[in-house]
Amino acid sequence: EAQVTQNPRYLITVTGKKLTVTCSQNMNHEYMSWYRQDPGLGLRQIYYSMNVEVTDKGDVPEGYKVSRKEKRNFPLILESPSPNQTSLYFCASSSRLATNPRLETQYFGPGTRLLVL
Amino acid sequence: AQKITQTQPGMFVQEKEAVTLDCTYDTSDQSYGLFWYKQPSSGEMIFLIYQGSYDEQNATEGRYSLNFQKARKSANLVISASQLGDSAMYFCAMRESVPGSARQLTFGSGTQLTVLP
Numbered sequence: 001e002a003q004v005t006q007n008p009r010y011l012i013t014v015t016g017k018k019l020t021v022t023c024s025q026n027m028n029h030e031y032m033s034w035y036r037q038d039p040g041l042g043l044r045q046i047y048y049s050m051n052v053e054v055t056d057k058g059d060v061p062e063g064y065k066v067s068r069k070e071k072r073n074f075p076l077i078l079e080s081p082s083p084n085q086t087s088l089y090f091c092a093s094s095s096r097l098a099t100n101p102r103l104e105t106q107y108f109g110p111g112t113r114l115l116v117l
Numbered sequence: 118a119q120k121i122t123q124t125q126p127g128m129f130v131q132e133k134e135a136v137t138l139d140c141t142y143d144t145s146d147q148s149y150g151l152f153w154y155k156q157p158s159s160g161e162m163i164f165l166i167y168q169g170s171y172d173e174q175n176a177t178e179g180r181y182s183l184n185f186q187k188a189r190k191s192a193n194l195v196i197s198a199s200q201l202g203d204s205a206m207y208f209c210a211m212r213e214s215v216p217g218s219a220r221q222l223t224f225g226s227g228t229q230l231t232v233l234p
Contacts, residue, residue: 035224042121042208042224043162090162092222105152106222108162 002027006091006109013081014117021076021112023091031094032074033058033106034066036087043090049074081116088113120144121209121225128230130199137184138194138228140209146170149213151192152222153183156206165207168192199232206230 004025013019025032033048035058045058049068063085065077074093078085091109122141130136142151153165168176168183176183184193196203206229210222 033222040126040226042123042226043210043222044224045222088160092162105164105167107164108154111160111162113160 002107004091004093004107004109006089006112008112009110010113012115012117015082016080019078019081019114021078021089021091021114023074023076023109024072025074025091025093025107026072027093027095027107028071029093029095029107030071032068033092034064034074034076035090035092036060036085037090037111038087046076046089081114083116086114086116120223121211123209123225123228125228126226128228129233130196130230131233132201133198135195135197136199136230138196138207138209138230140192140194140225142190142192142209142211144190144211144213146213149211151183151185152210152212153181153192153194154208154210155203156208156227158205162208166194196230201232201234204230204232 007022030051034046035043037043044060046060046064047058047066049055052068052071055066055068068074089112092106094106120143149170151168155163155165166176166178166181166183168185175185180197182195206227208227209225212222
């Protein structure tokens with residue numbers, strides 16, 4: 001089954017304690033992204049990756065790091081979490097631009113609810 | 118200026134009736150894609166429908182159709198014959214073609230749809 005998985009699904013942590021949210025996709029997609037969702041703001045892109053070892057900042061990258069050592073994995077790292085990073089996080093993947101633009105559809109993981117105390 | 122505007126924070130519709138969720142967008146690109154996603158209370162993001170900027174016909178997927186008015190820069194989602202299971206948050210999103218970049222989706226703030234029995 002084609003899917004994007006995220007772990008953990010729920011996490012409560014304290015300010016300053018480093019954490020990693022994993023993301024993995026089995027569709028051989030080149031593009032992967034991280035978003036955060038906050039009430040009234042929709043989803044905002046944190047970081048994205050065009051392919052292995054190629055990452056770039058999205059709209060709200062401050063306080064986050066990512067890595068793309070393998071095509072299927074794109075972990076999100078919070079080195080020193082703060083309460084303003086309490087949010088719902090989504091990982092997404094999509095294929096490269098193709099003759100059929102529907103292939104650009106992003107597939108989302110189930111989300112990770114993070115609470116930073 | 119916001120890229121994607123959803124002016125209806127909340128909408129109510131009677132079961133079996135049709136409902137239109139508004140979305141306007143702002144871009145200077147000639148080639149872009151418009152997406153609608155559904156987010157039920159469980160949190161996952163579900164892809165509904167896609168419209169390419171060069172598509173001459175409005176996209177349809179089952180009970181979902183997209184009323185695409187390019188000159189007005191609007192991409193409204195129409196849900197026909199509403200069902201109780203359609204109650205969810207709905208997000209409009211746009212992907213722009215930026216040369217040399219992998220910019221992903223820009224999301225609106227969402228519309229919470231409630232279907233009444």
